[in-house]
Amino acid sequence: MSNISFEDLQQVENFGHSLRLPSYYYRPESLDDIKPFLDIAQDAGLTINLRGAGRSYNDAALNAGGIILDLQAINRILKWDPETGLISCEPGVTIKQLWQHVLSTGWWPPVVSGTMTTTLGGCLGMNIHGKNNFKAGTIGEHVLEFTALLPTGAEVTCSPHKNGDLFRSMIGGMGMLGIFTSITMQMNRMHSGLLDIQAWNAPDLGVQLDDLDSRKDQADYIVGWVDCTARGRGLGRGQLHQANYLPEGADPDPTQTLKVDFQTLPAKFFGLVPKSLLHYFMAPFMNNTGTRLVNTAKFLLGRDKSFRQSHASFHFLLDYVPDWELSYGRQGLIQYQSFLPKETALKTWSEMLKLSHQRNLPAYLGVTKRHRPDGFLLSHAVNGYSLALDFKITSGNRRHLASMMQEFDNLVLQAGGRFYFAKNSETKPETALVFLGQETIAKFRALKKRCDPDHLLDSGLYRRVFEGA
Amino acid sequence: MPEPKKPSFQHSTPLQPGRKAILVGASSGIGAALARQLADQGYSLALLARRKDMLNTLCDEINQKADQTLARAYPHDVNDYESISTLLQSILADMGGVDVFIYNAGISLPVGLKKFDFDKDRRTLEVNFLGALAWLNPVAAMFQSLKSGQIVGISSVAGERGRVGNPSYNASKAALTTYLEALRNRLTRYGVHVLTVKPGFVETDLLAGAKGTFWVIPPEQAARDICKAIRTHKQDIYTPARWRWVMLVIRNIPSFIFRKLVF
Numbered sequence: 001m002s003n004i005s006f007e008d009l010q011q012v013e014n015f016g017h018s019l020r021l022p023s024y025y026y027r028p029e030s031l032d033d034i035k036p037f038l039d040i041a042q043d044a045g046l047t048i049n050l051r052g053a054g055r056s057y058n059d060a061a062l063n064a065g066g067i068i069l070d071l072q073a074i075n076r077i078l079k080w081d082p083e084t085g086l087i088s089c090e091p092g093v094t095i096k097q098l099w100q101h102v103l104s105t106g107w108w109p110p111v112v113s114g115t116m117t118t119t120l121g122g123c124l125g126m127n128i129h130g131k132n133n134f135k136a137g138t139i140g141e142h143v144l145e146f147t148a149l150l151p152t153g154a155e156v157t158c159s160p161h162k163n164g165d166l167f168r169s170m171i172g173g174m175g176m177l178g179i180f181t182s183i184t185m186q187m188n189r190m191h192s193g194l195l196d197i198q199a200w201n202a203p204d205l206g207v208q209l210d211d212l213d214s215r216k217d218q219a220d221y222i223v224g225w226v227d228c229t230a231r232g233r234g235l236g237r238g239q240l241h242q243a244n245y246l247p248e249g250a251d252p253d254p255t256q257t258l259k260v261d262f263q264t265l266p267a268k269f270f271g272l273v274p275k276s277l278l279h280y281f282m283a284p285f286m287n288n289t290g291t292r293l294v295n296t297a298k299f300l301l302g303r304d305k306s307f308r309q310s311h312a313s314f315h316f317l318l319d320y321v322p323d324w325e326l327s328y329g330r331q332g333l334i335q336y337q338s339f340l341p342k343e344t345a346l347k348t349w350s351e352m353l354k355l356s357h358q359r360n361l362p363a364y365l366g367v368t369k370r371h372r373p374d375g376f377l378l379s380h381a382v383n384g385y386s387l388a389l390d391f392k393i394t395s396g397n398r399r400h401l402a403s404m405m406q407e408f409d410n411l412v413l414q415a416g417g418r419f420y421f422a423k424n425s426e427t428k429p430e431t432a433l434v435f436l437g438q439e440t441i442a443k444f445r446a447l448k449k450r451c452d453p454d455h456l457l458d459s460g461l462y463r464r465v466f467e468g469a
Numbered sequence: 470m471p472e473p474k475k476p477s478f479q480h481s482t483p484l485q486p487g488r489k490a491i492l493v494g495a496s497s498g499i500g501a502a503l504a505r506q507l508a509d510q511g512y513s514l515a516l517l518a519r520r521k522d523m524l525n526t527l528c529d530e531i532n533q534k535a536d537q538t539l540a541r542a543y544p545h546d547v548n549d550y551e552s553i554s555t556l557l558q559s560i561l562a563d564m565g566g567v568d569v570f571i572y573n574a575g576i577s578l579p580v581g582l583k584k585f586d587f588d589k590d591r592r593t594l595e596v597n598f599l600g601a602l603a604w605l606n607p608v609a610a611m612f613q614s615l616k617s618g619q620i621v622g623i624s625s626v627a628g629e630r631g632r633v634g635n636p637s638y639n640a641s642k643a644a645l646t647t648y649l650e651a652l653r654n655r656l657t658r659y660g661v662h663v664l665t666v667k668p669g670f671v672e673t674d675l676l677a678g679a680k681g682t683f684w685v686i687p688p689e690q691a692a693r694d695i696c697k698a699i700r701t702h703k704q705d706i707y708t709p710a711r712w713r714w715v716m717l718v719i720r721n722i723p724s725f726i727f728r729k730l731v732f
Contacts, residue, residue: 004558006607009614018483022566022615046562064481064565334483393483402484425483460565464480 004044004067012068016057017325018332018393018425021064021460023049029073031090031149031181038151038456041067047458050175052119053094057335058425059460060126060174066458071121071179077101078182085187086144091121091180099311100260107187108311111139115318121180126422127172127376130315131221131243134370138381140171141374142186148178151452155181169377169447174421176462177451192246193257195221195314200304205236205353206346209385212240212370213342220244221314226366227295228353228389229288235353238366239302243314263312265320275321282327286392291364328364331393334401336363336408337423339371341384344415349387352408356389359404361397363389377444378436380420388423402426421461432465441466478513478538478564489564491515491557493547493604494574496523498673499623502692503571504540505531510696514540515560515567518574547574547600554607561611569699570608571621572601577638577675582731590637597641602648609652612661619662619699622649626667626712629720633731653704665705666695669712684709 010025024046028034041048049063051070062068075092082105089098096116098109111130113123124146127138136142145159148170156178158167170177202208208224215222221243230237251257265275273281285294318324325333340348356362367388371381391401405426412419418435419427433441445466448455481487490507494500496518504516508531518524521544531540541563545556561567576596578589601622612618627635628642646665653663670682671691686709694708707713722730 006554006557006610007614009611011615011617014483016483019481019486021481022561022611045559059480059482065562332483398484405484426485460480463477464482467477 003040012062015055016332016334018334021062023063023066023068025068027070027073031074037069041456048456049459052122053117055115055118056422060422062460088182088184089120093120102187104258106190108190110136110142110188112315116316120183124171124180125175131223134216134372137374140376145184146180147182148180150178151456172376172378174461176457191248192251192254193262193310194246194251194308195243197309198242198306200240201302202238202240208238209346215242216370224368227299228363228366229292229295231357237299263310278321279323279327286327328392333390333392334425335388335390335423337386337388337420338412338417339380339382339386340415340417341382345385348411348415351411361404363391365390380418382418427465429465481565487513488568489513489566490569491567492571493517496520499688499691500573501527502688506692506696508535508539513564515543515564516540517543517545519546548595550603553603557607569619572604573623574600579635593637594641598644601645613659616660621664623666626669626716629716662702664698668708
């Protein structure tokens with residue numbers, strides 16, 4: 001009998017609150033505590049999934065019936081050099097810890113997610129991108145070196161030049177090849193804690209995508225919001241936000257704006273509503289009519305404007321309203337994100353938006369970004385755009401949503417598109433086979449066999465996409 | 470020869486979360502009927518029983534009808550106590566969760582009106598009660614930790630009075646009923662639901678050759694009542710329902726009369 005006990009079981013949820021599955025949940029305090037779990041899992045015939053902040057919308061950080069190791073407590077910053085901007089961290093260090101550690105000396109993480117609660121281990125495991133993907137690439141492109149513990153017990157050091165194949169597949173490898181033990185990254189030099197922001201409306205999806213493309217050479221960051229409820233000539237209308245770093249000397253008081261306190265997000269909305277309560281006020285609008293109303297108002301009130309905003313305010317929109325996901329109700333939400341080449345994006349997404357209207361299943365939020373390809377094995381990126389759509393789940397719409405997701409998958413694959421494994425929850429093995437290709441999957445499987453011959457690392461995502469069919 | 474790898478269950482996704490059940494004592498009678506009906510409702514099922522061939526046939530029938538792997542067979546003897554924790558652990562890993570646990574294993578070994586037979590009595594208690602305890606302990610620990618789940622125990626109207634015909638069967642079902650009640654009282658506060666099912670006469674192997682039976686119902690009817698009780702979170706049902714009133718009378722027959730009865 002192993003040391004695993006039924007009393008250690010917990011229902012573990014995904015970020016979208018759309019799936020709750022039982023796992024034996026452990027939170028090791030140090031790297032030394034991880035290794036014994038490999039033996040325990042092997043003895044019990046169970047698998048392990050590594051979990052950071054659990055901010056994936058799907059089953060990437062779940063492991064139903066298996067072990068979950070929550071690595072958030074292994075979160076020391078090991079080395080920081082404010083001269084060179086090089087930082088070494090343990091995998092549980094969050095984006096929040098990271099920017100708060102480096103900002104005052106004039107640095108900022110090169111790639112950040114829409115929430116600062118994510119851990120570096122998770123960010124590397126899924127190879128996250130930010131609103132600057134077209135310019136900065138994914139987070140993996142800023143990693144100089146990492147060390148990892150493989151399930152075989154071997155400890156490896158990987159960089160683009162050393163164990164390069166492992167470097168390019170562990171980053172984006174969904175945590176299925178090994179456990180990051182330290183991560184060394186290059187930070188970005190900043191001359192201010194502020195960003196120059198420009199905001200403007202796009203009357204339809206075509207203009208929105210054209211703007212994302214034409215601004216890419218002058219913008220440091222660019223992101224679009226899509227009103228997915230708009231039909232007809234306004235199909236895919238929305239707003240764009242472009243952000244640029246301030247050149248040296250442009251900020252009259254950089255020592256002030258580079259302070260962590262300056263970056264802190266407001267505690268109240270309109271100076272009145274505590275933001276922890278805001279999701280209760282959002283919930284009544286989380287239906288087709290309410291969303292249409294709010295989106296229309298947001299679009300019509302949108303004006304061309306330029307202003308300055310702190311880094312944290314611009315980047316971490318998902319942290320503005322704590323627990324915003326709860327406003328989607330008890331059944332939660334799913335996100336469907338697709339990546340399409342420049343040439344096919346407009347036609348395909350227009351079809352998808354129309355389909356969602358026909359089915360009366362509009363997305364309540366749509367976000368566009370501009371991307372560039374990268375050299376990682378399980379890459380999601382393309383020379384084109386991404387569109388992320390949030391759908392509310394209700395007890396009555398599951399079957400209809402599932403069949404629409406399947407139609408979406410077909411449209412995206414026909415258009416030469418790709419998917420990102422931390423987002424979509426319904427991607428099937430045959431879909432992954434088309435966009436990744438047989439050869440890539442075989443390569444990953446071979447690496448998995450080499451690094452994890454006893455198949456100790458597993459996740460809902462890996463079982464669903466790579467072990468099925 | 471290694472066993473061929475079993476096909477895996479459907480993965481849970483937000484749009485197809487799926488319900489999952491473990492059914493102990495699934496190869497025939499109420500168990501098999503319950504398995505078929507739960508499969509019709511889309512449940513993934515871990516089916517346990519001693520009789521491997523019958524179990525495999527049932528799984529094949531269910532999976533062919535559903536055109537996917539809904540049921541998997543786990544041959545098991547409920548008195549193999551040592552194996553239960555590990556088996557539960559591996560079923561949990563295979564299915565990715567358990568929403569409903571059903572204990573339906575039961576035997577009846579009548580000893581004749583003038584005979585006494587400890588071996589038969591012990592065997593009856595081992596299957597009907599000790600097997601249940603051996604399963605319900607880890608299952609209760611699991612559901613208590615998860616703060617959710619449904620436990621279903623198939624007891625019997627026979628547990629409500631001690632009769633001349635089958636003392637150990639009566640005692641085993643009385644013990645099971647009381648144990649389930651205690652579990653309910655312990656676990657309700659953790660969001661776990663416990664259902665006690667008390668069938669009357671059901672047309673199963675248990676009833677073969679029994680005399681003096683009446684209101685005999687097919688196992689499918691009992692299974693329908695149980696499925697409905699699971700859905701509506703009942704804590705205690707008789708199947709068919711009229712047994713509730715019959716048992717109200719029987720429970721209140723004074724001992725001086727009951728002693729003279731021969732059923």
